[in-house]
Amino acid sequence: MPERATSDRATPDRAPGGDTTPATTSSRAEIDAFVAQVKALGAARAPGTVAGGRGRLVFALDATMSRQPTWDTACRLQADMFAEAGAVGGLDVQLVYFRGLSECRASKFVSDPKALASLMERIDCRGGHTQIGKVLSHVRRENETTKVAALVYVGDAMEEPVDDLCARAGELGLAAVPCFVFQEGHDPVAEQAFREIARLSGGAWCRFSSGAAHELGALLRAVAAYASGGRDALHRLAGRNTAAVRLLEQLR
Template sequence: MSRDPTRSPVDPSLRAGERAARTPVASSSDEIAAFVAKARAMSPDAAGARGRLVFALDATMSRQPTWDMACALQADMFREAEAIGSLDIRLVYYRGFNECRASGWISSSTELARLMGKIDCRGGHTQIGRVLSDARKEAVSAGVRAVVFVGDAMEEAADELCARAGELGMLKVPVFLFQEGVDPVAEQTFREMARLSGGAWCRFDPGAAAQLRELLRAAAAYAAGGRAALQRLAAAGGGAALLLGQMR
């Protein structure tokens, strides 16, 4: 079988645990009501359930410095979660030409670091809509407590992204959007996506590891222990307080 020359090769060990995230057709009101009911029935707030966090990253060329930084910081998410409960993370990233991939659910910081270490950044446009569609699907089928997105740009239709963020809000899945740098167009859309999903938007300076670390720790605390865990962490200020101050 010939390989599509437009697709970049992916390490086989990563491909085995991931699949391309696809954009579904628009949902009818009945379909939306159905997946809201199913997602609530599978809520990770149930006793004994593991928290689940979708960790989405822009892996286009401009993201290389932050990708490397995120690789170094991702273990902090697990450490924060371990102090509260338990956490599974699903890594989703996009890059290159029409490439958007997702891992399976990962419960080990070592495994997450191994997968991230095999990915290099490549030029391409943003695919945030596909990330949100994958998160919605997982929220219905497996239960998701939160979505984290780290990126610096938005090159898609704002109304479509906001609609998908709103669907996640109906599922009680807040989206935390962490924007690197200053892009007014991206900021306007990211802020509205955060509002519609019941999440939060925060900006961090390029290469600011300490700022990103605080934000990722706060999101992990919420995913592992819910709002109460975020409130406890917010008592010390920092990233947790910024997220909590925006969440409805």
């Protein structure tokens, strides 16, 4: 799929397939708080599925230059999540990323995690501003076409009108599309916005840092399992993923 540039006002195109100080370690309290916030999904809210029972998950990334110091770690965690989605089965994942001044691209929904991992390997960070609003609007449109189970977003900054982002997050909440927001670093402006996006969409927020890579990787895989197969998939995962156990406890 050939890449093509976007304009500032364009929606994400289809693609083929701040502070540069490294983030400090997430506290256990923050990680536990993330798991607790997943309760916002509610027992009655089922994963989004399409015909044939397949779930659809959008995975969005900030690929601007501020994320370069921890990009390799992020890619490893994201590859783990794609692999878990493939192991669980029944999940189609779309990768969305933005970078530069106006570049925002979206892959097709694919079921092969290797295809997304290959695409990740070809993405490099470039200077520019955040385009989170484009991501949220894109997910809303995708959901209007075919149900989306959830959005996972990983970023470290927010440089947009927060009220606009909150309005779009609220629309996703009304459509039962929770946003799981993982924040790198400690930017207070970004944290406030990310927490609101998670709250208004019915999702959850957690700080993402290299020091908590194993724990957060497990949470990402648990989210993928839930989006794909609901509680049954989490039960199967629980034997080898303690995050899945805690997620199950919150969903009861």
